[in-house]
Amino acid sequence: MSYTIEQNFIPGLPKEPYDNGHYVGVIAHSTANNGDSDDGERNYESTTWQNAFVHFFVDDQKIEQAADSNYICYGAGHTANHLGYVQVELCQTADPTKFNKAYAMYTWLLAKLLYNRKISVVDGVTLMSHAQVSAKWHETNHTDPIDYLASHGKTWANLVADVAAQYMQMEEEDKVLNVAVLLFTKDDYWAGVDVAAKNGNCALFIRPSDQSVPAEAMNTKQLFVVGGPTAKHPNEVLLSGKDKYATAAMVAKYLG
Numbered sequence: 001m002s003y004t005i006e007q008n009f010i011p012g013l014p015k016e017p018y019d020n021g022h023y024v025g026v027i028a029h030s031t032a033n034n035g036d037s038d039d040g041e042r043n044y045e046s047t048t049w050q051n052a053f054v055h056f057f058v059d060d061q062k063i064e065q066a067a068d069s070n071y072i073c074y075g076a077g078h079t080a081n082h083l084g085y086v087q088v089e090l091c092q093t094a095d096p097t098k099f100n101k102a103y104a105m106y107t108w109l110l111a112k113l114l115y116n117r118k119i120s121v122v123d124g125v126t127l128m129s130h131a132q133v134s135a136k137w138h139e140t141n142h143t144d145p146i147d148y149l150a151s152h153g154k155t156w157a158n159l160v161a162d163v164a165a166q167y168m169q170m171e172e173e174d175k176v177l178n179v180a181v182l183l184f185t186k187d188d189y190w191a192g193v194d195v196a197a198k199n200g201n202c203a204l205f206i207r208p209s210d211q212s213v214p215a216e217a218m219n220t221k222q223l224f225v226v227g228g229p230t231a232k233h234p235n236e237v238l239l240s241g242k243d244k245y246a247t248a249a250m251v252a253k254y255l256g
């Protein structure tokens with residue numbers, strides 16, 4: 001699952017770095033403005049940003065980025081803004097279908113921002129509601145997005161779980177295989193399966209008929225090539241003879 005982020009930066013925003021040089025978490029807001037939109041909120045903030053602005057807006061149509069997340073925004077009080085929180089506003093609606101669409105993008109974006117820096121989903125630390133920020137630093141008195149989520153039957157704990165699930169999915173999608181076996185043809189299967197077994201039953205790939213090497217196989221940390229020519233993998237173990245019998249003999253020698 002992935003969404004497009006539409007960049008439409010408000011001109012003239014300050015470029016103040018975070019205290020740590022990079023962001024340390026995200027803050028989830030809601031706008032308290034039923035029936036609003038990304039564009040409406042962004043355009044409003046383009047004239048009032050000296051008082052307040054955030055980095056992202058999410059409505060049921062799209063994710064819009066109004067400010068560069070490499071720099072602070074003015075969304076949740078001096079301490080949180082400067083410590084370094086990327087801040088996301090959820091536009092509000094009374095329509096449950098629109099809410100569900102926006103909520104899916106909102107939780108995805110919060111997860112994506114955390115995942116981009118690999119800082120995990122830690123409730124109240126890396127992932128904060130504006131309510132938690134107000135309770136912790138007492139520089140604002142807003143309690144969003146708690147009541148708005150509740151109006152659609154969701155709790156803050158639900159949101160944390162949903163963001164964590166998205167984050168885990170991103171980790172899964174990015175996982176690089178440590179080791180895999182690449183077979184030249186199906187004839188090499190019985191030799192290859194023993195090599196895979198010796199390497200913790202790692203993934204097996206078979207070259208397609210054009211003998212190209214699948215990208216996933218090339219992305220592994222180590223690749224055993226069973227049969228056929230080298231795959232030119234940087235950390236390759238070539239177990240390949242001039243025919244399948246010679247290959248089987250090389251595999252037998254490797255297996256010891």
Ligand SMILES: [Zn+2]
Pocket residue numbers: 028029030075130142144
């Ligand atoms: Zn807020």
